[in-house]
Amino acid sequence: MRQAVRAYPSDVFPKTINEDENSEFYQQKRDAFLRETTNTPCLRRIPELNKLIDSVVASWYLEPSSISSREWHRIPCRRPLGLAVFNPQTRQLESDLQIVTGRNISVRGISFTHQAHIYSREVAVTFDLDQPVQEFLIVRLAWSRFSEKRTFQSGGQFLSQIEVAAE
Known part of the structure; x- marks a missing residue:
């Protein structure tokens, strides 16, 4: 009801x-x-x-x-983000940085749009596109879909944070 x-x-x-x-x-x-x-x-x-x-x-x-499992509400976050495939065994980034567009964010997770399918379950997302040291949030993807606008939308939960020197 x-x-x-x-x-x-x-x-x-x-x-x-x-x-x-x-x-x-x-x-x-x-x-x-x-x-x-x-x-x-x-x-x-x-x-x-x-x-x-x-x-x-x-x-x-x-x-x-x-009732959502989120303890906090999502809030719009429409800005460019950097995304790379993350290997949980080596704790290293395994791809070049790809630019995606944020959709929503909460203290527990994030959603974003991207042009190509992501074949990994864990990715690293950064807001620090122009910084010499980039802080990445490790995200376990929980869902992905192909939208009517012919782009992919994906989202997941934050697991941890790492720092990587920009190349």
Whole structure:
């Protein structure tokens, strides 16, 4: 059973948190964000994810089957990303960097669009396209599909973070 909720323009979320009025709530959100990104600290400098801390996001689900396993909401992240195939045994990148386009991001995972099929289950994604040392997030791909726009869309869960010197 789904419940319809009517929202008016003044009720639309996310709303910005006033840090002065809600300092305890803001600090709890900040602490939770820091805990969630312990294994992936480069996520802390991504502006899109910091919006999750500075806003209130609400969802309502009456059906248990519709509840996502994500503990945080996804937020749009439409920007160029670098992607390479990752070998979990050697912990090395095994392909040249390919440019893909981000779609959504959360503290637990990411989705992106790309032009060619990815034949690996684990990939490395970077936001640091112009940096001498690139921080890569290791992602275990959970899904992939071919869209009507003739591009692939894939997404998965963050596993860890590594650093690689740019070539």
